[in-house]
Amino acid sequence: MNSRHALLALLAGGLALAALPWLLSDFLLALALSCVMYAGLAVSWSMFCGPTNYLSLATAAFFGLGTYVTAWGAGALPYGLSVLAGGLVAAGFAALIGAAVLHLRGAYFAVITFGMGELVRHGITYYEKAFEGTVGRIIAEAPESTTVYWMVLLVSMGAVAAAVLVRDHRLGLALRGIGSDEERAQTLGVNARRSKIAAFALSAFFAGALGAAMAVRWTYIDPLTVFNPFIGFQTVLIAMVGGAQTILGPIASAVVFGLLTEFLRLQFPYLFLVILGFLLILLVLYLPGGIASLFERWRWRRGNV
Amino acid sequence: MSEPLLAARGVSVRFGGLVAVDGVDLDVRAGELVGIIGPNGAGKTTFFHTLSGVLAPTAGRVLVGGDDLTGKPPHAYAAHGVARTFQTPRVFKEMPAIDNVRFGLEFAGRTRQHAHDAFDEAETILEFLGLADVAAVPAGGLTPSRQRLLEIGMALGARPRVLLLDEVAAGLTHAEVDASAQLIRRVRDELGLAVVWIEHAVRVLMNYVERVAVLHQGRKIADGDPRAVAKDPAVVEAYLGEEGEPERRAA
Ligand SMILES: Nc1ncnc2c1ncn2[C@@H]1O[C@H](COP(=O)(O)OP(=O)(O)O)[C@@H](O)[C@H]1O
Ligand SMILES: [Mg+2]
Numbered sequence: 001m002n003s004r005h006a007l008l009a010l011l012a013g014g015l016a017l018a019a020l021p022w023l024l025s026d027f028l029l030a031l032a033l034s035c036v037m038y039a040g041l042a043v044s045w046s047m048f049c050g051p052t053n054y055l056s057l058a059t060a061a062f063f064g065l066g067t068y069v070t071a072w073g074a075g076a077l078p079y080g081l082s083v084l085a086g087g088l089v090a091a092g093f094a095a096l097i098g099a100a101v102l103h104l105r106g107a108y109f110a111v112i113t114f115g116m117g118e119l120v121r122h123g124i125t126y127y128e129k130a131f132e133g134t135v136g137r138i139i140a141e142a143p144e145s146t147t148v149y150w151m152v153l154l155v156s157m158g159a160v161a162a163a164v165l166v167r168d169h170r171l172g173l174a175l176r177g178i179g180s181d182e183e184r185a186q187t188l189g190v191n192a193r194r195s196k197i198a199a200f201a202l203s204a205f206f207a208g209a210l211g212a213a214m215a216v217r218w219t220y221i222d223p224l225t226v227f228n229p230f231i232g233f234q235t236v237l238i239a240m241v242g243g244a245q246t247i248l249g250p251i252a253s254a255v256v257f258g259l260l261t262e263f264l265r266l267q268f269p270y271l272f273l274v275i276l277g278f279l280l281i282l283l284v285l286y287l288p289g290g291i292a293s294l295f296e297r298w299r300w301r302r303g304n305v
Numbered sequence: 306m307s308e309p310l311l312a313a314r315g316v317s318v319r320f321g322g323l324v325a326v327d328g329v330d331l332d333v334r335a336g337e338l339v340g341i342i343g344p345n346g347a348g349k350t351t352f353f354h355t356l357s358g359v360l361a362p363t364a365g366r367v368l369v370g371g372d373d374l375t376g377k378p379p380h381a382y383a384a385h386g387v388a389r390t391f392q393t394p395r396v397f398k399e400m401p402a403i404d405n406v407r408f409g410l411e412f413a414g415r416t417r418q419h420a421h422d423a424f425d426e427a428e429t430i431l432e433f434l435g436l437a438d439v440a441a442v443p444a445g446g447l448t449p450s451r452q453r454l455l456e457i458g459m460a461l462g463a464r465p466r467v468l469l470l471d472e473v474a475a476g477l478t479h480a481e482v483d484a485s486a487q488l489i490r491r492v493r494d495e496l497g498l499a500v501v502w503i504e505h506a507v508r509v510l511m512n513y514v515e516r517v518a519v520l521h522q523g524r525k526i527a528d529g530d531p532r533a534v535a536k537d538p539a540v541v542e543a544y545l546g547e548e549g550e551p552e553r554r555a556a
Pocket of ligand 1 (some may be wrong): 320323325343344345346347348349350351352
């Protein structure tokens with residue numbers, strides 16, 4: 001499928017999803033919102049981490065920064081602008097720290113990106129205590145829940161469109177080369193540092209914008225809630241289970257996870273987490289390409305008969 | 306004489322106490338096909354690392370097309386037209402063979418147009434190397450000798466002005482070596498490339514190059530016409546006990 005077909009399919013899917021507020025109850029719409037948000041987060045995570053084989057745990061930091069942009073700008077900025085600003089702040093932050101830590105690999109990179117999230121969280125807590133006298137803030141005026149849904153849908157569709165374009169253009173090829181053998185890619189003319197920073201920042205833009213769009217769902221925002229590491233872990237899990245090398249994999253996986261989380265967590269809260277943990281271990285050990293790689297294998301076999 | 310396309314000036318590389326490359330000078334001009342020989346561990350590969358930006362020399366300078374690139378990252382060398390192969394093939398294993406060749410065309414090769422267009426298509430390059438039938442196969446699934454050929458294809462994809470080949474003939478059959486050598490001569494003739502070709506096995510190289518340099522314990526001990534170099538007492542000495550007299554093997 002080339003870019004144009006993929007983007008047309010995305011547009012069709014997006015339009016269909018945009019009609020959901022007229023079809024679903026409030027409860028189901030909230031569920032759809034959560035699925036769409038995780039799809040956007042997982043696709044933006046995979047955009048950088050899939051082809052390069054980097055394990056970033058910074059999603060929570062980007063997401064949290066986005067929510068804080070909305071919280072700080074609430075009242076002053078229109079909703080749409082907050083979302084844009086949230087994305088830009090997260091992208092700028094990603095570019096800055098990316099320049100400092102993207103030469104690290106593997107566990108070092110994972111740990112340091114996780115640490116970054118904690119750093120931002122404590123930094124904001126400290127700032128609020130020292131200069132504002134309170135921790136956390138209240139968002140007084142929130143848009144309608146349908147508006148939030150459409151905004152999150154728009155940002156997630158933007159993430160998918162960006163992922164398609166990156167995949168099919170030189171940046172995607174550069175990232176795959178970097179993931180496969182960074183030095184070899186450099187000897188063939190890839191400016192690895194620049195490519196990695198650009199893709200990392202682009203991926204952070206969507207996480208930040210999603211945080212900014214979701215912020216209005218909470219009336220009370222505090223660092224502990226919005227820099228929740230669980231959001232980051234869940235994103236990584238969804239992307240890896242779905243197959244971070246693909247775009248459809250993380251989307252499908254986000255939907256399944258969204259539904260499972262909602263229904264199973266209510267009924268078997270602990271068993272659910274145990275099953276998730278096992279699933280992750282099994283996948284990492286036996287199916288590092290995620291569920292999507294099963295389909296690739298199947299298609300490949302069929303093509304060879 | 307024209308200005309050298311590639312110039313190493315007193316290049317040295319130190320690994321802790323070990324001097325792997327020791328003050329090597331080398332000038333390569335457009336259209337030249339230069340061989341570098343030397344026993345195992347002589348510093349040939351390390352020297353290539355410095356010529357391609359993979360390793361910064363601890364002393365000395367590297368100039369490409371007159372520009373001093375010492376200390377610059379590998380992509381700067383690639384942008385200046387230096388392309389290389391690796392002794393142990395470093396193909397992009399998950400990518401189809403054709404994408405491995407396309408890679409250089411998309412990056413280093415993008416800004417440079419050759420006089421001839423014969424090597425501007427990934428398909429053509431694969432065909433020249435006899436790899437057309439495996440274009441769609443992930444490179445990691447190719448036999449080691451075919452990965453070695455693909456390494457040459459990747460480097461050609463970068464549309465080089467200087468081509469650095471590190472033991473590309475190792476493990477190939479006689480016919481394959483001959484075909485690769487023909488190809489290398491042909492791109493050199495058609496595109497006016499400068500080619501530097503390392504080979505551990507002296508005999509392979511001597512038949513194909515017009516000039517040969519000899520590295521021994523990191524130092525360049527000879528540089529010139531292959532027949533003259535093969536008779537050089539210092540060279541004979543360096544190769545004694547290693548693999549016999551180079552002259553006899555070259556014959
Ligand atoms: N990264 C490294 N660290 C330490 N020593 C090295 C390194 N790479 C090469 N060497 C040493 O440098 C010397 C030259 O190696 P090399 O350039 O690979 O020789 P050649 O290619 O001529 O066989 C050898 O003694 C080798 O062990
Ligand atoms: Mg070597």
